[in-house]
Every structure is written in structure tokens, then in C-alpha cells.
Amino acid sequence: MEERSIARSSQLKKDPEKHRARATFVGRIVGVASSLWLVEEERAYSQPHSEPFAPTHECIAGGVVTTDNAESESLLAVGDWVEVAPTPDDERRGVIVHVRQRQTKLFRRSPTERLVQVLAANVDRAFLVHSVTLPHFSRRLLDRHLVAAEQGGVEPIVVFNKIDLPIPHQVEDAIAYYRDRLGLRACLTSAINGDGIAELRTLAEGATCVFVGASGVGKSALINACFGISLQKVRTISRKYERGRHTTTNARLFHLPRSGQLIDTPGLREFALADLPPEELAFYFHDFDPYYPHCKYLPCTHTHEPECAVRAAVERGEIPYERYDSYLLIFDSLQQ
Ligand SMILES: Nc1nc2c(ncn2[C@@H]2O[C@H](COP(=O)(O)OP(=O)(O)O)[C@@H](O)[C@H]2O)c(=O)[nH]1
Ligand SMILES: [Mg+2]
Ligand SMILES: [Zn+2]
Structure with missing residues (x-):
């Protein structure tokens, strides 16, 4: 979906409240069809469902969309809670004017x-x-x-x-x-x-x-x-x-x-990590946790430092070699 052309919040620092006041309901993005975002009204979430689908509004992202999320992230994604303004004369349509803060x-x-x-x-x-x-x-x-x-x-x-x-x-x-x-x-x-x-x-x-x-x-x-x-x-x-x-x-x-x-979600051909400094990668490899404090030089990236306790654990077979190899490959890809 073309979203890069959409103006973001920075233009609207002056009067964001007025912009958001156009919205008449809050809804959740559940999909996309023919370049329109499908939005379900919030009340669909308070009741049990007999059907996998609730009725949706077909929405465009308005000329200006404000967001509570970082500019470096996708403006819109399935699962987002959005504030929607109606399209005159067509209650099944709408204009997304604001994207709420993503919790996860x-x-x-x-x-x-x-x-x-x-x-x-x-x-x-x-x-x-x-x-x-x-x-x-x-x-x-x-x-x-x-x-x-x-x-x-x-x-x-x-x-x-x-x-x-x-x-x-x-x-x-x-x-x-x-x-x-x-x-x-x-x-x-x-x-x-x-x-x-x-x-x-x-x-x-x-x-x-x-x-x-x-x-x-x-x-x-x-x-x-x-x-x-x-x-x-x-x-x-x-x-x-x-x-x-x-x-x-x-x-x-x-x-x-x-x-x-x-x-x-559709099958992804690639899955590259984003927003991760290489030196923080090890903190996500929890099988390294018990060894990390015993590395001689701290912080240690466990790649080349002498007397690295993680590498020693790999050599003793306590951490599988495949797991460490995958760490090294990801570490390299993050450095590029
Ligand atoms: N043998 C077997 N085949 C499966 C299983 N689950 C999916 N498939 C087949 O794998 C192929 C891809 O399935 P699909 O659900 O489209 O994968 P997706 O791309 O991850 O959504 C299809 O031919 C399915 O029939 C399974 O548990 N066992
Ligand atoms: Mg599929
Ligand atoms: Zn180390």
C-alpha cells in the first residue's frame, strides 16, 4: 500500500486536536482490499463472534494522517487502532485521520x-x-x-x-x-x-x-x-x-x-531484523545469559574477544554450535 506519500504529524503540530476531532469512531484495521484499509468498529471487540468477520468500513488514509508512533515505522498495519472520519453519504467508507500508539x-x-x-x-x-x-x-x-x-x-x-x-x-x-x-x-x-x-x-x-x-x-x-x-x-x-x-x-x-x-500474514521471503544495534543482540539469546557475566571483557560481543565465556560454552557443547553460528550470522547482518 502506498503510504510514503502521506503527510505525517509534523505538519500538524499546530493543531492536532482539531484534526482528530473530525473522527467519529475508533476502529481496528483488519485487512486491506483493493488499496483500501478495512476497519472494524471498536464495539465489535466487546461481543462474542459467531462469524470470523465483523462488518468493515473501507477506508482511505486521509490526506494527512497523524500518528502516535515513530516516523520510522509503517504508518498503518493490520491490528492498528485508528480514528476514522466518515465519508459524506457513504457510511461504509471512511477516512483514517489518526493512528493510536501501538502497544506491541x-x-x-x-x-x-x-x-x-x-x-x-x-x-x-x-x-x-x-x-x-x-x-x-x-x-x-x-x-x-x-x-x-x-x-x-x-x-x-x-x-x-x-x-x-x-x-x-x-x-x-x-x-x-x-x-x-x-x-x-x-x-x-x-x-x-x-x-x-x-x-x-x-x-x-x-x-x-x-x-x-x-x-x-x-x-x-x-x-x-x-x-x-x-x-x-x-x-x-x-x-x-x-x-x-x-x-x-x-x-x-x-x-x-x-x-x-x-x-x-503472507509468506515472507526475507525476515531481517530492524532497530537493533549489534551489541544488543546477545541479550536476546537467553541461553547465553548464564555465561555472559563470566566473559573477561565486558561488554563482550562474543565474536572475537579473548576469554569469552559464551564461546567457551560453545566449545564444551553446552550451547549448540548451530545456535552460536546463527548468532554470528545475525550479528554480521546487523553490522551492515
Ligand atoms: N503434510 C502437510 N502439509 C501441510 C500441512 N499444513 C499445510 N500443508 C501444505 O503446505 C502447503 C502450504 O500451506 P499454506 O497454508 O498455504 O502455507 P502458508 O504459505 O504458510 O500460508 C499446502 O500445500 C498445504 O496443503 C501439514 O500439517 N502437513
Ligand atoms: Mg498463506
Ligand atoms: Zn563473551
């Missing part, structure tokens, strides 16, 4: 712009969806997902999907490591035979949850399985996903029957 967010570095791209805003949990095979499991991607979730204040839940297929040994080891050693909440699922779906649904209850993961891991299939109906198109794995279409804007929010929301 899941974000990455935009692959095309100098921008922190918010994939979903105001989410409580992130289901980090990885398939145990097809496409092959990537520890490095999971490590980046975990950092991003913590950065944005979102609780991570690792979903290992496609467990109906044979699980490679290294993936078994990884599952044990992330769940038992790192103590993360993990869920083993199959959208095909229904394993783990009830648990997934329980974990999503009463919260706003975003599903993120590479293309083809089964996000849409899992969401469909949670609802028991086909809400989202499930792609055939053989089809190449279209290049250049990694906007977040076809993310979509659905209401669970009792309470809670699920947000599906």
Missing part, C-alpha cells in the same frame, strides 16, 4: 525501503510457524523470529507444523532444544490430520495472535484448521510465490468464536 508490534526491516515494517500491531502472541520439513526447517529463521517477537513485546509460541511427515533427526533435536532448554512454548501440529490444533486454539483464546513464517509452512492451513472452515487460500507448494509482492497488506484478522483474534 511484530516488525522486520523492510526489504525495499528505509523503514521498520510492522507486520502486525497490538498482538499478544506470535505463532512462529515452521514446518519440520517441506520447506526445510531453518534454525536461523526461528532465531530471528524469536528476537523480533521479544523486541516487539510479543509472546512467542513456536509452532512446528507438518508433523504428519517424517521428522528429520536434526529437527527433533532442535524441537527439544527450543522447548526444553530455552523453555519456549511450543506446539507440534499437523493441519492435515488435526494433531495439535486443539492446543493451538487454546493458546489463541482471548488474545490477538499473529501467524508468521516463511511461505508454504502452513500458516493459512493452520488458521483454517483452527476455524474448521476454509477462510484463507492454501497455496499449493509447487507454485512459485510471486516475487515483489511481500507487502504486509494482505494480512487479515479473523475473530475466533468466543474471544480472540488470529492474524494471517
Whole structure:
């Protein structure tokens, strides 16, 4: 969605209250269709839902949109709470005039712009969806997902999907490591035979949850399985996903029957971390925590310093080499 052309708050420092006073309701962005933002009214959140969708207003971002969020972030994202002014003579339409402060967010570095791209805003949990095979499991991607979730204040839940297929040994080891050693909440699922779906649904209850993961891991299939109906198109794995279409804007929010929301996001070809100085990366690798105080030179980046306790732990096999390797790769990418 074209948002760079939209004037932001700086123009409006003079009289922001007057600008916002045009709004007649508060709503939440739940998706996008034909370049229009779909906004549900706030009252849709106070009642249980019999349908996954509530009625929406199709909104444009007004000529001027003020925001409580940083200028370096996406102006609008699915999950945002926005203030909307009506369009004369058409109550199903509207103009977004203001974006409220995001409480949490899941974000990455935009692959095309100098921008922190918010994939979903105001989410409580992130289901980090990885398939145990097809496409092959990537520890490095999971490590980046975990950092991003913590950065944005979102609780991570690792979903290992496609467990109906044979699980490679290294993936078994990884599952044990992330769940038992790192103590993360993990869920083993199959959208095909229904394993783990009830648990997934329980974990999503009463919260706003975003599903993120590479293309083809089964996000849409899992969401469909949670609802028991086909809400989202499930792609055939053989089809190449279209290049250049990694906007977040076809993310979509659905209401669970009792309470809670699920947000599906499109498969992302890249997931680069944003807004993270390299020297802070180690603080997100919690298996380094017990060793860090014993590094000789503090602060220590655990990359080249002599008598580094983290590196020693890797050499003794107490931290898996793959985990440290992924740290080094992310560290390098953050330095660029
Ligand atoms: N064997 C197996 N295939 C799955 C499972 N979940 C999804 N798939 C298949 O994986 C492909 C991609 O699924 P999709 O939901 O579109 O992935 P998304 O890109 O993450 O939304 C489809 O062919 C699905 O049928 C699963 O648990 N087991
Ligand atoms: Mg999908
Ligand atoms: Zn160190």
C-alpha cells in the first residue's frame, strides 16, 4: 500500500486536536482490499463472534494522517487502532485521520525501503510457524523470529507444523532444544490430520495472535484448521510465490468464536531484523545469559574477544554450535 506519500504529524503540530476531532469512531484495521484499509468498529471487540468477520468500513488514509508512533515505522498495519472520519453519504467508507500508539508490534526491516515494517500491531502472541520439513526447517529463521517477537513485546509460541511427515533427526533435536532448554512454548501440529490444533486454539483464546513464517509452512492451513472452515487460500507448494509482492497488506484478522483474534500474514521471503544495534543482540539469546557475566571483557560481543565465556560454552557443547553460528550470522547482518 502506498503510504510514503502521506503527510505525517509534523505538519500538524499546530493543531492536532482539531484534526482528530473530525473522527467519529475508533476502529481496528483488519485487512486491506483493493488499496483500501478495512476497519472494524471498536464495539465489535466487546461481543462474542459467531462469524470470523465483523462488518468493515473501507477506508482511505486521509490526506494527512497523524500518528502516535515513530516516523520510522509503517504508518498503518493490520491490528492498528485508528480514528476514522466518515465519508459524506457513504457510511461504509471512511477516512483514517489518526493512528493510536501501538502497544506491541511484530516488525522486520523492510526489504525495499528505509523503514521498520510492522507486520502486525497490538498482538499478544506470535505463532512462529515452521514446518519440520517441506520447506526445510531453518534454525536461523526461528532465531530471528524469536528476537523480533521479544523486541516487539510479543509472546512467542513456536509452532512446528507438518508433523504428519517424517521428522528429520536434526529437527527433533532442535524441537527439544527450543522447548526444553530455552523453555519456549511450543506446539507440534499437523493441519492435515488435526494433531495439535486443539492446543493451538487454546493458546489463541482471548488474545490477538499473529501467524508468521516463511511461505508454504502452513500458516493459512493452520488458521483454517483452527476455524474448521476454509477462510484463507492454501497455496499449493509447487507454485512459485510471486516475487515483489511481500507487502504486509494482505494480512487479515479473523475473530475466533468466543474471544480472540488470529492474524494471517503472507509468506515472507526475507525476515531481517530492524532497530537493533549489534551489541544488543546477545541479550536476546537467553541461553547465553548464564555465561555472559563470566566473559573477561565486558561488554563482550562474543565474536572475537579473548576469554569469552559464551564461546567457551560453545566449545564444551553446552550451547549448540548451530545456535552460536546463527548468532554470528545475525550479528554480521546487523553490522551492515
Ligand atoms: N503434510 C502437510 N502439509 C501441510 C500441512 N499444513 C499445510 N500443508 C501444505 O503446505 C502447503 C502450504 O500451506 P499454506 O497454508 O498455504 O502455507 P502458508 O504459505 O504458510 O500460508 C499446502 O500445500 C498445504 O496443503 C501439514 O500439517 N502437513
Ligand atoms: Mg498463506
Ligand atoms: Zn563473551
